[in-house]
Amino acid sequence: MSKENENNSEDTQWPLWEVFTQPRDGKPHEHAGSLHAPDAEKALENARDVYTRRKEAVNLWVVPSNQIVASKGEDEGPFFDPADDKPYRHPQFYSVPRVSKRRS
Amino acid sequence: MKTFQERIDNGETIEPKDDMPDRYRQQLIRMMSQHAHSEVVGMLPEGNWITRAPSLRRKMILLSKVQDEAGHGLYLYSATETLGASRKEVINQLLEGKAKYSSIFNYPTLTWADVAVIGWLVDGAAIINQTMLARSSYGPYSRAMVRICKEESFHKKQGYEMVATMADGTPEQQDMIQDAVNRWWWPTLMMFGPHDENSPNSAELIKWGVKSKTNDELRQSFVDRHVAEAHEVGLEIPDDDLEYNEETGHWEFGEIDWDEFWNVVKGNGPMNKERMKARREAHENGKWVREAAEEYARKQKLSKEKAS
Numbered sequence: 437m438s439k440e441n442e443n444n445s446e447d448t449q450w451p452l453w454e455v456f457t458q459p460r461d462g463k464p465h466e467h468a469g470s471l472h473a474p475d476a477e478k479a480l481e482n483a484r485d486v487y488t489r490r491k492e493a494v495n496l497w498v499v500p501s502n503q504i505v506a507s508k509g510e511d512e513g514p515f516f517d518p519a520d521d522k523p524y525r526h527p528q529f530y531s532v533p534r535v536s537k538r539r540s
Numbered sequence: 541m542k543t544f545q546e547r548i549d550n551g552e553t554i555e556p557k558d559d560m561p562d563r564y565r566q567q568l569i570r571m572m573s574q575h576a577h578s579e580v581v582g583m584l585p586e587g588n589w590i591t592r593a594p595s596l597r598r599k600m601i602l603l604s605k606v607q608d609e610a611g612h613g614l615y616l617y618s619a620t621e622t623l624g625a626s627r628k629e630v631i632n633q634l635l636e637g638k639a640k641y642s643s644i645f646n647y648p649t650l651t652w653a654d655v656a657v658i659g660w661l662v663d664g665a666a667i668i669n670q671t672m673l674a675r676s677s678y679g680p681y682s683r684a685m686v687r688i689c690k691e692e693s694f695h696k697k698q699g700y701e702m703v704a705t706m707a708d709g710t711p712e713q714q715d716m717i718q719d720a721v722n723r724w725w726w727p728t729l730m731m732f733g734p735h736d737e738n739s740p741n742s743a744e745l746i747k748w749g750v751k752s753k754t755n756d757e758l759r760q761s762f763v764d765r766h767v768a769e770a771h772e773v774g775l776e777i778p779d780d781d782l783e784y785n786e787e788t789g790h791w792e793f794g795e796i797d798w799d800e801f802w803n804v805v806k807g808n809g810p811m812n813k814e815r816m817k818a819r820r821e822a823h824e825n826g827k828w829v830r831e832a833a834e835e836y837a838r839k840q841k842l843s844k845e846k847a848s
Contacts, residue, residue: 448834449627452618469684470618472627474830475837486614489607490691508557 450474452501455483457493465497548749553679556622564748567741568678569623573630576616577641581815583609585649586658594652601698602655608695612688619680635820643801644731646809653706653720659699661728661766667692668762677749700769707773721770722778730801732759760790767791
C-alpha cells in the first residue's frame with residue numbers, strides 16, 4: 437500500500453477524479469472540474485450530481501486524476517515551438533487567382 | 541521568458557502547473573478555501589427552514605438552492621486542490637477552527653422571511669463579488685466562478701421574488717419582511733470586508749489580477765443595486781444616513797459597526813459555535829460512510845482481479 441493510501445485510511449476523502457462533460461450530441465467532451473469518489477461507478481454518480489444539475493451534459497467521462505498526463509506550462513520550455521515557423525500550414529499563406537461565381 | 545507579473549499584466553491566465561510565486565499560491569489557497577468553507581457553512585442557516593417551508597413549491601426551490609451551495613463548495617475545494625492543498629488538509633483547517641468562512645453565516649435565521657432576504661441580499665452580494673472573481677487570473681478559480689455565477693442568479697431571483705411577494709402581502713407579512721431586512725442589511729454590507737485602507741490583502745490581490753475591484757467599490761455597487769430594488773417593492777433600508785448623490789449617481793450610506801464585524805470574525809457572533817458544532821458533527825457522522833464506500837470499492841476490485 438502506498439504512503440498516500442495509508443494516510444487516507446485514517447479518515448478518507450477518497451481518490452481524486454477528473455470530470456469531462458459532453459454538452460450536446462455531436463459535441464466533444466470538455467473538462468468540467470474534479471471530484472472525490474471511492475470508485476468509477478460512484479465517480480460517475482457524483483459527477484452527475486455535482487456537474488450536471490441543469491442538464492449540462494448528455495454524456496460523462498471520469499478519469500482518475502493521477503492518470504492524466506499533461507504537457508508543461510507555457511513558461512517551461514519550447515514544447516510547442518515546432519509549430520511556430522510553419523505559416524504554410526494555413527490557407528492565408530497562399531495567394532491564388534480570384535474566381536468570381538457565375539450566376540446561372 | 542516573461543516574468544510572472546508580466547504575464548498577469550498581459551491578462552494571461554495562470555494554470556496549475558505554471559510557475560507562480562509562493563505567496564500567490566498561498567494567498568489563493570487561503571482565499572479559495574475560505575470561499576469553499578463559506579459555501580458549505582452557508583447551507584446551515586437556510587437548511588434550518590427546509591422542513592418548514594410554507595409550500596411545496598418553496599420547499600423544492602430551497603432544497604435545490606441548498607444543494608447548489610454544496611455543489612459550489614465542491615467546485616471550489618477541487619479548484620483549491622489544483623494548488624497542491626489536499627482536501628483533507630483544507631477541511632481539517634475548518635474543523636479545527638483555523639480557517640475562516642464568511643461572517644454572514646454566523647447570524648441566525650429567525651423567520652421564513654430570513655430565507656427570502658438571504659436569497660435577495662446575501663446571494664445578491666455574492667454575485668457582485670463572484671462576477672469579479674470570474675475574471676480572476678487563476679484559471680481553475682475563474683472557471684469555478686463562471687459556473688457558480690450562472691447558478692447564483694437563480695438564487696437571488698427566487699429570493700427577490702419572495703421578498704416582493706411578502707412586501708405585497710398581509711400587514712403581518714410586510715412587518716416580517718421589513719424586520720428581516722432590518723436585521724440582515726448591515727451584516728450583508730460587512731460581507732465585502734474592511735475598508736480598503738484596512739484591507740492589507742486587497743492591494744496584493746489586485747496587483748496579481750485575482751481581484752479587479754476593491755472592497756469599497758464592490759460594496760458601493762451592491763448598495764446602489766439593492767437600494768433601488770428595496771424601494772421598488774416599498775421596503776425601507778435601515779440607514780438614516782442613506783442619501784442619493786445626484787452628482788456621482790451613487791447612494792451614500794452610513795458607517796458600518798466595525799466592532800460588531802471584528803467580533804463576529806473572531807468567533808463571537810450569535811451562531812459561530814453552533815455552526816462549527818454542526819459542521820464537526822456532519823463530518824464525524826459521515827466518517828463511516830466514507831470508510832464503508834472505500835472498503836466496498838477495495839473488495840469489488842479484489843474480486844474482479846480474482847475473476848480475471
